[in-house]
Amino acid sequence: MAAGFDTSWVVGGFFVVLGGVVAAFSARYVWRALAVYRAMDADALDGVPAGSLVRVSGMAAGTAESLVAPFSGRPCVALRYAVEERRLSPWLLPWFVTVHERAGADAFHVRTPVTAVAVTAPPRSVVVGRDVVAQMGRTASPPSRVARFEREVDLPGLDVWRRPPGVLRPVFDALSLGARRYVEDRVEPGDNVTVVGRVTDDGSVDPLVMADRPRGATVVRMARTSLAGVLAGGLAIAIGLVLLA
Template identity: 55%
Template sequence: MVFGLSGSQLFGVGLAVVGTIVLAFSARYVWRATSIYRAEVVSMLGETTPGALVRVSGTAQQGDADLLSAPFSGNDCLALRYAVEERRLSPFLLPWFVTIHELAGSDAFRVRTAEADVDIVEPARTVTLEREIVATVPPSDEPPERIARFERTTDAVPVTTYWRSPPSLVRPLTRRLSLGTRRYSEQRAMPGDEVTVVGRVTETGDGIDPLVVSDRPPSQTLVRMAKTSLVGVCLGVFVVALGLVLVLL
């Protein structure tokens, strides 16, 4: 026993701590998702108070910064989110695509409304846009040159994994289930696209520090952002409750 706690109680404490961490991170993201409704709708900054949470919608335009180059398609864009997924076995032994690398961001750009050009001056924390599958590559095939170059130069994405190069004994089964297949997707905001940006007015009052860049109505944006985190909230609550039960038994 440690500190008067049995083994099961210590395990319960550990579960409660882990569950609290999962709950905190998931709840924080859900709270960010609700910002699209909590924000004040504006079409120009004008007399808006610095630090105020605002929502602006309009046509995305290039600002003073260079355009970003999407890694898989090569398209120039203002905001970008890309992901590499690999088909693996789930805990329930069913094949599914698991995200093995994902990155999102933006550079400075402008949103043209009916009344003004509003500067988006910082990288976006969350980018949620229409998703395009650029390529789907079985493990037996070579990816397009641009994607192959990306994987060679990005340490965060392993060129090969157990699922792409399994032992020869199980290879017929993994190939039949398409395990190891990789899917490369991009979400892009390009000049001329209609976007909604939620963020805080800068201290100087002449731009927005963005929290969210989206191309969907507020309700769809909220659902898209919150649905994954709600699973985390539920999981966190369950793990905390289970840990407390073990501690109190």
């Protein structure tokens, strides 16, 4: 190493770059969340220029080809579902880990007091209620729809959590390790929703956010994780600047 070389400049520069990347990525999601407030209310899109950011509220109306939720069997216009398995965390505390997750959306309309506004693309963020359709221990028999899902889908995971060695089974049973829960976040036809997005050339909405709750609650749920990223990025930048000073 050359004489007089100060490694604090390298470390400081690394922290500044890393913090900037983390903060920028997280801030982008916060900005999307704030679109719920930045958008203008619109009951119809007649005369609204393409590219305008609008907020449309009303009843979701699906098509004959609506999605079907795999665990509950309910028709949906937007859906996220997940299988979560109870395991030991790195701190040796039991928690649920997502082992399988999928999301999708169908074309649908939002029926406002004035007209039906078409939503033709999947929203980038869906903020709706979470429904734990089923939860059971590792040895329990699942409901028929869940059992069919597990036969048809190759779920990733480690057998040790579902079939532990005999000597460990009392511990697994006491901590409910290997238990699974089957979760759906659904928007069903007839639900009251708010869609925020940009008006397209054909007079539909390209959605950024779809939510079933007031604006404030939507922003809080979307932004709380990203705000932590912004704070972590800012802290890394501050550390880097101290090292560079």
